[in-house]
Amino acid sequence: MPHHFTIDVEEHFQVSAFEPHLARERWDGLESRVVANVGVLLDLLARHGARATFFILGWVAERRPDLVKAIGRAGHEVASHGWDHKRVTQQTPEEFRLSVRKTKAALEALTGMPVLGFRAPSFSIVAGREWALDILVEEGYRYDSSLFPVRRPGYGYAAGRREPHWLERPAGRLAEVPPATLRVAGVNLPAAGGAYFRLFPYALVRAALRDCERRRVPGTFYIHPWETDVGQPRMDVPWLTRVRHYGGLGRTARRLERLLGEFRFTSIAPDFGFSGAGAAAGAP
Numbered sequence: 001m002p003h004h005f006t007i008d009v010e011e012h013f014q015v016s017a018f019e020p021h022l023a024r025e026r027w028d029g030l031e032s033r034v035v036a037n038v039g040v041l042l043d044l045l046a047r048h049g050a051r052a053t054f055f056i057l058g059w060v061a062e063r064r065p066d067l068v069k070a071i072g073r074a075g076h077e078v079a080s081h082g083w084d085h086k087r088v089t090q091q092t093p094e095e096f097r098l099s100v101r102k103t104k105a106a107l108e109a110l111t112g113m114p115v116l117g118f119r120a121p122s123f124s125i126v127a128g129r130e131w132a133l134d135i136l137v138e139e140g141y142r143y144d145s146s147l148f149p150v151r152r153p154g155y156g157y158a159a160g161r162r163e164p165h166w167l168e169r170p171a172g173r174l175a176e177v178p179p180a181t182l183r184v185a186g187v188n189l190p191a192a193g194g195a196y197f198r199l200f201p202y203a204l205v206r207a208a209l210r211d212c213e214r215r216r217v218p219g220t221f222y223i224h225p226w227e228t229d230v231g232q233p234r235m236d237v238p239w240l241t242r243v244r245h246y247g248g249l250g251r252t253a254r255r256l257e258r259l260l261g262e263f264r265f266t267s268i269a270p271d272f273g274f275s276g277a278g279a280a281a282g283a284p
């Protein structure tokens, strides 16, 4: 059974942890590295014959249209990460709607393919923000991958289920494809990628995916393009933020190589048959 390989496509400076220290107005003046960074991941996936889902910021798509086209041409799924990495918790429903609408339209115009999936910046659909799920349905999205069933400061959807499932919302049906977790002593540990993949032993993510296989469900792994980029400029941010963002960058490419060698991966939408007309029936 293939797992899901997912990539949140953003620049190295567009992470939520930098937000208090770096105004969005400064973004255009910073060094862009996303094209080269995504190139590393595209090569890696091609060498292993793996497909992935790329959740792309509208902000990036507007400035790097050829990158979006290249991702689509390589056979990967193009999906939405919202416009400018604003967390759902910082948006009104109206702002969120405009962000997901504009991003979907921009990505579809570039690839000619429907955008079906969404992942919120920093998994920010938290308890009390479920209205975002209804807006996704109303805006034509078919699945979400934002409900991280963990209890963490600032994010996590502790009440969420650990495997792909259908959400029955007032606005309609939406598939939820949560990032992988590892259940230890009754607690869900985040084990889906990102900083957990770079900073903790490789065995954590491997154990989570093996556990998914035992439960006969696909696990969802995620990584950011900047996480293999050892040469990225270092931002002037507090110590703990530096550790979380820059720690382990040098071993990520090697670990990804190992992961792709050990497990089979594919993108989310074709896996669930969402791409065809009327494909809402069936899995998950």
Ligand SMILES: [Zn+2]
Binding pocket: 008, 010, 015, 081, 085, 120, 121, 122
């Ligand atoms: Zn992000």
